[in-house]
Amino acid sequence: xxxxxxxxxxxxxxxxxxxxxxxxxxxxxxxxxxxxxxxxxxxxxxxxxxxxxxxxxxxxxxxxxxxxxxxxxxxxxxxxxxxxxxxxxxxxxxxxxxxxxxxxxxxxxxxxxxxxxxxxxxxxxxxxxxxxxxxxxxxxxxxxxxxxxxxxxxxxxxxxxxxxxxxxxxxxxxxxxxxxxxxxxxxxxxxxxxxxxxxxxxxxxxxxxxxxxxxxxxxxxxxxxxxxxxxxxxxxxxxxxxxxxxxxxxxxxxxxxxxxxxxxxxxxxxxxxxxxxxxxxxxxxxxxxxxxxxxxxxxxxxxxxxxxxxxxxxxxxxxxxxxxxxxxxxxxxxxxxxxxxxxxxxxxxxxxxxxxxxxxxxxxxxxxxxxxxxxxxxxxxxxxxxxxxxxxxxxxxxxxxxxxxxxxxxxxxxxxxxxxxxxxxxxxxxxxxxxxxxxxxxxxxxxxxxxxxxxxxxxxxxxxxxxxxxxxxxxxxxxxxxxxxxxxxxxxxxxxxxxxxxxxxxxxxxxxxxxxxxxxxxxxxxxxxxxxxxxxxxxxxxxxxxxxxxxxxxxxxxxxxxxxxxxxxxxxxxxxxxxxxxxxxxxxxxxxxxxxxxxxxxxxxxxxxxxxxxxxxxxxxxxxxxxxxxxxxxxxxxxxxxxxxxxxxxxxxxxxxxxxxxxxxxxxxxxxxxxxxxxxxxxxxxxxxxxxxxxxxxxxxxxxxxxxxxxx
Numbered sequence: 001x002x003x004x005x006x007x008x009x010x011x012x013x014x015x016x017x018x019x020x021x022x023x024x025x026x027x028x029x030x031x032x033x034x035x036x037x038x039x040x041x042x043x044x045x046x047x048x049x050x051x052x053x054x055x056x057x058x059x060x061x062x063x064x065x066x067x068x069x070x071x072x073x074x075x076x077x078x079x080x081x082x083x084x085x086x087x088x089x090x091x092x093x094x095x096x097x098x099x100x101x102x103x104x105x106x107x108x109x110x111x112x113x114x115x116x117x118x119x120x121x122x123x124x125x126x127x128x129x130x131x132x133x134x135x136x137x138x139x140x141x142x143x144x145x146x147x148x149x150x151x152x153x154x155x156x157x158x159x160x161x162x163x164x165x166x167x168x169x170x171x172x173x174x175x176x177x178x179x180x181x182x183x184x185x186x187x188x189x190x191x192x193x194x195x196x197x198x199x200x201x202x203x204x205x206x207x208x209x210x211x212x213x214x215x216x217x218x219x220x221x222x223x224x225x226x227x228x229x230x231x232x233x234x235x236x237x238x239x240x241x242x243x244x245x246x247x248x249x250x251x252x253x254x255x256x257x258x259x260x261x262x263x264x265x266x267x268x269x270x271x272x273x274x275x276x277x278x279x280x281x282x283x284x285x286x287x288x289x290x291x292x293x294x295x296x297x298x299x300x301x302x303x304x305x306x307x308x309x310x311x312x313x314x315x316x317x318x319x320x321x322x323x324x325x326x327x328x329x330x331x332x333x334x335x336x337x338x339x340x341x342x343x344x345x346x347x348x349x350x351x352x353x354x355x356x357x358x359x360x361x362x363x364x365x366x367x368x369x370x371x372x373x374x375x376x377x378x379x380x381x382x383x384x385x386x387x388x389x390x391x392x393x394x395x396x397x398x399x400x401x402x403x404x405x406x407x408x409x410x411x412x413x414x415x416x417x418x419x420x421x422x423x424x425x426x427x428x429x430x431x432x433x434x435x436x437x438x439x440x441x442x443x444x445x446x447x448x449x450x451x452x453x454x455x456x457x458x459x460x461x462x463x464x465x466x467x468x469x470x471x472x473x474x475x476x477x478x479x480x481x482x483x484x485x486x487x488x489x490x491x492x493x494x495x496x497x498x499x500x501x502x503x504x505x506x507x508x509x510x511x512x513x514x515x516x517x518x519x520x521x522x523x524x525x526x527x528x529x530x531x532x533x534x535x536x537x538x539x540x541x542x543x544x545x546x547x548x549x550x551x552x553x554x555x556x557x558x559x560x561x562x563x564x565x566x567x568x569x570x571x572x573x574x575x576x577x578x579x580x581x582x583x584x585x586x587x588x589x590x591x592x593x594x595x596x597x598x599x600x601x602x603x604x605x606x607x608x609x610x611x612x613x614x615x616x617x618x619x620x621x622x623x624x625x626x627x628x629x630x631x632x633x634x635x636x637x638x639x640x641x642x643x644x645x646x647x648x649x650x651x652x653x654x655x656x657x658x659x660x661x662x663x664x665x666x667x668x669x670x671x672x673x674x675x676x677x678x679x680x681x682x683x684x685x686x687x688x689x690x691x692x693x694x695x696x697x698x699x700x701x702x703x704x705x706x707x708x709x710x711x712x
Contacts, residue, residue, distance in 0.1 A: 032080070032671055035072035037660040044593075047615040051593060051628060055657040059598075061645065066656065070645055070676050073659070077640075077675045077697070084700040089712040091696035094500050095121070098692060100438040105408045105420055106133040108401060110163015112185070114140065123150025123687035129185075133406070133422075133433075140188065146170065153685025158203040158211065159185075161266060165239075167203040167211050174681025176200065176600075176648050180213060182239065195243050199229070200600075204264045204271075206288070210238040212249060212262035212271065228602050230256035234273060249273075250284075250295065257602045258301065264288070265311060270334075272308065275301040278606025279487040279524065282306070285334070298332070298339055310357040310402065317344070319355055326520030327352035329362070329381075344381040351520040353489070356397040358407055358425055363387065363397030367519075369449065370461040370512040371492050372396070374409075376428070385428065391416065392449060392463075394491040398423040408433065412494040414465040414508065415445040440499045444468055447492065452511070452545035455537040458526075461512040462542050463492055464551065467502055477506045477706045478552035479584075480543055484513030484535035485564035486607055487524040497695045504699065504710035507551055511542035513568075529609050530620050536571045543579055555581045556706050562586035562683065563650060570626025570658060573636055580637040582705035584698055585626075587643050587650050587682055590658035592625035593618070598651035627654070630661045635668030638705035640698060642675050649682035673701070 039054030058066055081087055102125070104116035113133040116125040124144050130137025146152040155169035155178045166185050169178035180195035180203060201214035214234050234250040237243065250273050252258050259276040269289060275282040282301030286293055299306045304322035311317065314334040321327050324347035331342050345352065350366040350373070357363075361384070362377040372395040374387040389395055393413030400407035405425045412418040420434035446468050451459040470476060479501055483490050490512055498508045512518040515527025515535045527535040539559075546552050559580050561569045566588020573583045593611040595601040609617035622628055630636075639662060643655035659674035666672050675697060680686055686694075703710055 032076065032673075034663040034672075035069050035076065037069055037664070039664065046593065046611055046618045046622070049618075049622070051622065053591075053594075053657075055660045058656040058660065059594075059651075059653040061651075061653055061656070069656075069660075073674050074676055077673045080671065080673060081697045081700050084704050086703045086710055086712065087696055087700035090500075090504070090699050090703070090710065091692060093503065093712050094496070094695050094699075095692055097439050097500055097503070098496050098688065100417075100436055102418075102436065103136060103420060103434045105399065105410050106433075107399065107408070108133075108404065109159040109166075110161075110185070112163060113137070118688075121688055123689060124153050124685065127154065133408070140185075141166075141168065141183065143170065147172070149679065150687035150689065151679045151685075155685070156202045158205060160205045160208050161268070162208070165205070165208055167205070167213075169198065169201075169203075171681075171685050173646065173679040174644055174677075174683065174685055175646070176681065176684070180237075191239070193237065193239060193241075195237055195246075200232070200259055200261075202261060202263070204262050206236070206264055206271075207268060208239070210236055212236050212264065214260050214262065228597055229600050230602065232258070232260050234260050234262045255301075257605070259603065263308075267311075272298075277301055278603070279521075280305055280606075283308070298334075309355045317355075317357060319352065321521050323347075325522045326350070329355055329364070344379070345377060346381075351517065354396055356399050356407075358398065358400050358402060358404065361425070363407075365395065365397045367489065367491075367517075370463075370489065370518040371449070387423075387430070390419075392447060392492055394493045398425075400425070413492045414447045414463060414494065414498060414510075415440075415442045415502075417442075417494045440503070445499075445502055450545065452538075452541040454514075454534070454541045456534070458514070458534075458538070460514075460538045460541055461518065462545060463510045463512075464507060464546070465498065465502060465509070466507045467505070470507070472550045474547070474550040474553045475556060475708075476552050477504075477556045477558075477702065477708045478509055478546055479506060479558045479560050479702070480509045480511065480539070480546065481560045481565070482511040482513050482539055482542070482568060483561060483563075483565040484511075484515035484527055484538065484568055486515070486604075487517045487521070489517040491518075497699075500695065501699065504703075504712065505708070506710075507546075509542065509546060509551075511539060513538040513542075515564075528607050530616070532608065532620065533624060535568060536575060536624065539568060539572055540576060540579065553581075554579055556708065558582040558584060558702050558706060560584040560586075562588070564589060566590070566650075566655075567592075567626065571624050571629075573639060574626050574629040574631075575624070577634055577636045582702055583637050583639040584702075585639070585641055585655075585658075587647055588626070588641075588654060588658070589650055590625070590654040591627040592621040593628065595651075595654070598653070599648050601651065627658050627661060630658070630665050632665045633667045634665065636662060636666050636670060636672065638670040638672075638701070640673050640675065640701045642677070642694065642698070644677040644680035644682070647680075647682045652676070670705070 042053045042056040043050045099120040102118040106115045117128050117136050118125045126142040127140045128136040129140040143154050151173045155171045157168040166183045178198040182191040182193045197218045198215045203211045203213045205211045235246040237246045261274045263272045271286045273284045283298040284295040286295050307319045309317040328347040329345040353365040364375045371392045376384040395411040398407035398409045407423045410418050417436040421430045422433040423430050447465040452462050513535050559569045559572050566585040569585035570590050611618040641655050641659045643652045662672045
C-alpha cells in the first residue's frame with residue numbers, strides 16, 4: 001500500500017479481508033464472496049456510441065479504495081490456493097525441478113570472458129568473469145546482494161571496447177525504469193556515476209570518455225504510473241560528471257511516440273540513432289570525426305525494419321525487411337549518397353531471423369515452420385554449409401567478436417534445457433560446452449509439430465509436447481499457450497514450468513498465431529489492426545485441433561498467455577467461454593479503448609489502432625476488447641487473472657477492471673480470481689521465489705479447475 005498505515009485504514013482492510021473468505025456453499029459452487037467493488041456510472045462517448053466503464057475508478061491504483069480491494073482480492077486468492085491439497089506438492093516438485101545450475105553463453109569483453117550464472121534457486125542471475133571460457137570463474141557482479149528480497153535485477157549493460165569499464169543498469173521490483181552505474185572491471189568497484197529516468201535504453205561507449213543512453217523526463221510528482229510516457233531523448237554522459245551536466249544529443253519532439261536508441265560503431269567512427277515506431281524503425285547517423293555535424297538519414301522510419309549486423313569501413317551489413325517481408329541481408333555504403341541496398345542474402349521463403357559475422361563468414365538463422373535452422377555463408381552470400389540443429393527447437397547463430405576463433409551458441413527445445421555449444425570457427429565443429437543437469441528426463445518426452453486449419457484456411461503451426469505413450473482419449477489436461485502479436489516469434493524453447501506440467505501428466509501445446517513473425521511481416525500484418533480477430537480465430541483453431549484429435553476436451557483445456565497473450569486469453573474467454581475448462585490471462589491488455597493513455601501504451605497504437613483515431617478503429621477495438629465484452633448472464637470458465645500492482649508496462653488497472661467486472665457478471669459457479677503481485681512489474685527480473693509461488697498457485701488452480709489428479 002502506498003499510503004502510511006493508520007487505524008482507520010487497518011480496520012477497513014481487515015473488514016474487507018474477512019469478506020474475502022471462503023464461505024460454505026452448495027456442492028459444485030465456487031462458494032466465493034468477492035471483495036466489494038462498486039460499479040460506477042462512468043460512460044464515454046465514442047463516435048456516437050456510449051461505452052460504460054463502471055470500474056474507471058480502479059485506474060487510481062494508489063487510492064485507498066483500490067489498495068484495499070487489492071489486499072482483499074489477494075487474501076481471497078491466497079485462501080483459495082492454500083485450500084487445494086495438491087498445491088504444496090506442486091510447489092515442492094517445481095522447486096526441485098528449478099534447482100539446477102543455469103549457465104549462459106560465454107562472451108568476451110577485452111581480454112576476459114563473462115557469463116551469466118545461477119546456482120539453482122538464486123533469485124537473480126549473477127555475472128561471472130574468468131580469463132578463459134573454460135569455466136564460470138568468479139563473481140563480477142551479483143544483484144542478489146543488492147536487495148534482501150531479490151527484487152533488484154540486472155538490466156541492459158555495455159562494456160567499453162577494451163573491456164576496462166562496464167556500464168550496467170539495475171531495475172527494481174520488476175520495473176522497466178533503469179538506473180545506470182559504471183564499474184571498473186579491474187577493481188570491481190563502482191564509480192560515482194549514476195543515471196536515472198532511463199527506460200528501454202542501452203548504453204553505448206565513446207572510448208572511455210562516457211556513453212550515450214536514452215531517457216525520459218522525470219515523472220511529475222514521482223508518480224511512475226500517472227500517465228503516458230512520451231518524448232524519449234538521447235543524451236551523452238561524460239564519465240565523472242553529474243547527470244545534470246549530460247548533453248542532449250538527439251530528440252524528436254515532433255514525434256513524441258518514437259523510441260530512440262544510440263549505438264557507436266566498434267571502430268568508434270560513427271554514431272547511429274535508431275528511431276522506432278511500432279515494429280518498424282529508421283536509422284540516422286553522424287560522423288564522429290566531424291564534431292557538431294548534422295545527422296544524416298540513412299533509412300527513414302516507418303518503411304521497414306533495419307538492423308546493422310557489422311561493418312567494414314563505410315560498408316555496413318544490414319538485415320532489413322525493406323522490399324523483403326521475410327527479411328534479407330544486404331549492404332549499404334555510407335559514401336553512396338543514394339544509400340542503395342545491395343543484396344547479399346536475398347529474401348527467401350524461410351524468414352531470416354538473425355545473423356552473426358565472425359571473420360569473413362556469415363552465420364544465419366532462418367525459421368522453418370516456426371523452428372530454427374542455421375546456415376553458413378561467405379560474405380558474397382554463397383552457402384558454405386549448415387550448422388547441425390539437434391532437433392526441432394530454437395538455436396541462434398554462433399556469436400563471437402570478428403577476430404575470435406571460438407564462438408558459442410545455445411540450443412533448447414520444449415524437452416531440452418538450454419545447452420551451450422562451443423564452435424570452432426576454423427574447423428566448423430561443434431561440441432557441447434555446458435549441459436544442464438536437471439531433474440527432468442528428456443528421453444521420456446516428445447514434441448509433435450502439427451498444423452491446425454484456421455477459419456480462413458490458413459495453416460497454423462502447433463507444437464504439442466507430452467510424455468511418450470500418452471493415450472489419446474480426450475482426457476489429458478492441456479495448456480494451450482500463445483502470444484500472436486508485435487512481430488514476435490514464439491519458438492520451441494525449454495520452460496521449467498512447461499516441463500513441470502508434463503511431469504504432472506499434462507500436455508503443453510503452443511500455437512504460432514498470426515501477428516507474430518514466424519512467417520515474416522505478412523504473417524505479422526495479418527494479425528494486427530483491423531485484422532486482429534485473425535489472431536483469436538487462429539487460437540480457436542488450435543483449440544479445436546486438440547479437441548477434434550482427442551488430445552483433450554473443453555473441460556480439460558486451459559487457455560494461457562501473458563501481456564499481448566493476456567489480451568488473447570481475455571478475448572478467448574469472452575468470445576468463446578464454452579471452449580475452455582480454465583483460463584490464465586497474465587498482465588494482459590484488457591481495456592482496448594484506453595490502453596494508449598497509460599505508461600508506454602501509445603507505442604502500441606501501430607499494432608492495435610486507437611479508439612480515439614477514427615470510427616472504424618474504435619469499432620474494431622470495441623468488438624474484441626475483453627473488458628468491454630464481459631456480459632451479465634454468461635457462464636465464464638474458471639479464471640485466474642495475474643498482474644503486479646505497479647506493472648509499468650501494461651498498466652495494472654487493465655487486470656483490475658477486467659477481474660472486477662468478471663466477478664460481478666459471472667453467471668456460473670466457476671471462480672474468478674485475481675492474484676496481484678507486489679514489488680513486481682511486467683515479469684522481467686522476477687525473483688525465483690516469486691516465480692515458484694506463482695507457478696504453484698497457477699497449477700494448483702488448474703488441478704482443481706480441470707479436475708484431474710497430477711503425477712507428483
